[in-house]
Amino acid sequence: MRGTNASFARMTLPMLAIGMLLLIVIVISSLWLVNHTQNTFEFINGERQIRRTAADLMQNLVDAETGQRGFLLTQDESFLEPYEAALSKIRRNQALIAKLVKDRPAKEKRLQKLDELVAAKMAELASTITLAKSDRVADAIAVVKTEYGRKIMEDIQEILEFFKDKSDENVAIGVSTLSEATNQLQWVTVGGAIAIIVVMGGAIGIITQHVRALSSARREVESLNAGLEERVNERTEDLMRANQEIQRFAYIVTHDLRAPLVNIMGFTAELDASLKALQAYVLADGGTLSEDQIKEARLAAAEDLPEAIDFIRSSTKKMDGLINAILKISRDGRRQLKPERIDLTALIEATSASVHHQIAEGDGEVQVDVRVPFIVTDRFSLEQIFGNLFDNAVKYKQPGRPLTLAVRVLPEGRNMVRIEVEDNGRGIADEDHERIFELFRRSGQQDKSGEGIGLAHVRSLARNLGGEITVRSKMRSGSTFVLRLPSDLARIIRS
Missing domain, CATH: 3.30.565.10 (Histidine kinase-like ATPase, C-terminal domain)
Incomplete structure (x- = not known):
């Protein structure tokens, strides 16, 4: 019996270690791929919103110009209603585009030129409407005929078309990246599932073998002569010890699941302490670094590393909470009902x-x-x-x-x-x-x-x-x- 238990422990411990390693690799890979997929999806949505807003801005400019032309031709102030409505929409479009193209250098460097052109167009529209309201319709029409406003609209359209074309390119790249990440996640999931099934099959085989050994021992005890009381007692004690060893083994495996989490949480505390020293060194005045290098180092020390630490800490806390939940359900199952x-x-x-x-x-x-x-x-x-x-x-x-x-x-x-x-x-x-x-x-x-x-x-x-x-x-x-x-x-x- 003792030999059987020792053999069971020798076979199951490596199997459980392999299974745990596989599970950790699958979880880490899945979390990375899910995070990568989410970031790519958010990037695609941002590009689509830029394209939508660019199209809306162009349409609202056209609506404003249409209202202006209608008013100049008819002096009917009802044409000013779509003009006024378009003005407020244009301001919202400009603010949204400025927010969306942030951290997108190719678009951001054209933003100032776009704002200047839009402001010039709005000034041109407003000036002609003011002239028309002052009974100087001919002067207003003369301003329109200079084609100054048409040239501005063409320049605005060129910039907005660049925004849309660039967004289309980025969306295509993002979709390709998203598809690739999805395929990788699928392969990780399928491969992990196959590996876990193999490990589970091996574990089940070992457990089945051990259960058969226990059953064989039990049958041997039952077949003993009733007069051999001492022998029966010895076998009974062996069975009880085997059962207790299995229970202790299960508890140790469950308890040891927390050890990696404790190590990671301790590491984040050490990393946090090291970060403070790094910030004090990097943010100190002087040195031979260029301004850009100093700026990047300060950004990393002040934002990137703290964010990474917070992510690690929150992830470990979440995993710790999940393990505590499993232990809670396990304890409830063992609790004596009253x-x-x-x-x-x-x-x-x-x-x-x-x-x-x-x-x-x-x-x-x-x-x-x-x-x-x-x-x-x-x-x-x-x-x-x-x-x-x-x-x-x-x-x-x-x-x-x-x-x-x-x-x-x-x-x-x-x-x-x-x-x-x-x-x-x-x-x-x-x-x-x-x-x-x-x-x-x-x-x-x-x-x-x-x-x-x-x-x-x-x-x-x-x-x-x-x-x-x-x-x-x-x-x-x-x-x-x-x-x-x-x-x-x-x-x-x-x-």
Whole structure:
């Protein structure tokens, strides 16, 4: 038995180490590719917005000129309405373009010329309208005939066409980069999945072999002569020690997952301390560096490195939170259940009180219909389930619609109770009805904070209580979580 355990440890530890290394490589590669993809996507959107705004600016200039020409020809002031409207749009277009082309040198260096041309065009339009309003229409038309304004419009159009052409080139490059990053992410995912499957297959084979060895040992114990009491006791002790070793082994593996995070967090603290010394050195006056080099060094010391440190720290904190969530679910699974008689009406009202002010603020309401007044189960687990479901209902309510939260408790069969928690929130897509109960998986628009732990925790608690939880939902129509529990958990534990 001891030899079997030692062999099991020797075979599984390298397998787990390989699996952990593969997982770390996959996570790091995926995070890098996702970040690269997101940056490229934002770059493409920026270029498209530049192109859109350039086209809008040109159109608004044409609209302003059209209003001016109409007024000069007819002296009808109704033509000044589109002219005035175009002026305000032109100013907004200029401000937006200035913001969008920042950090794009090829476009930014033409921005001043564009602003000067637009200002000249606006001055030309305003001057002719002023002349026309002063009964000097002939002078205004003479200004138009000089074709000064046409030349300005051609220069403006040339710059804006350059903006659009450059944006088209950048969008094409960005799309190519995005496609390449997507392909790389796909290969990383597929390759990682295959590698993990291989490692899992090896681990399952080792575990199966170990389980067979344990089963063989158990059969050997059962086949011993009843008179050999001492031998039976020895084998029983061996089995108990093997079980304890497996439990300790599982705990060590879980506990050691935190060690890399602690090391990384300690490294960020050291890097932060080193950064302060670097800033004091780089930002000091004097030296042989050029102005550009000093400027770049100061920028790196003052912005780039602190941002990198913050990113590393936030990532490690997030991973630490995920591991803590796994440990929490694991601890809840090992926690000894304490069945007791529970007044469901009182428990539901007490739990809903924690979110009552959030519901009341939006003119919402909580409806409770309890037809099974008492149930024997674990109070702490049931409170955790209701708390998570109520919090989710508040978090994912439909904007602009008062939240209605309804809780119904109904008998189901001889020994079961069905508890329905219904809301009129944003709802869940059909394909996500099962996915939302998986650990670290979320659905729908990711505009709320969270790590995808709550509903996985709820399902774990429900199954620990001998029950199950499912969901019925349609998008924008609300969701109904259906919790089925035994009416007497103590009887099930006894049996």
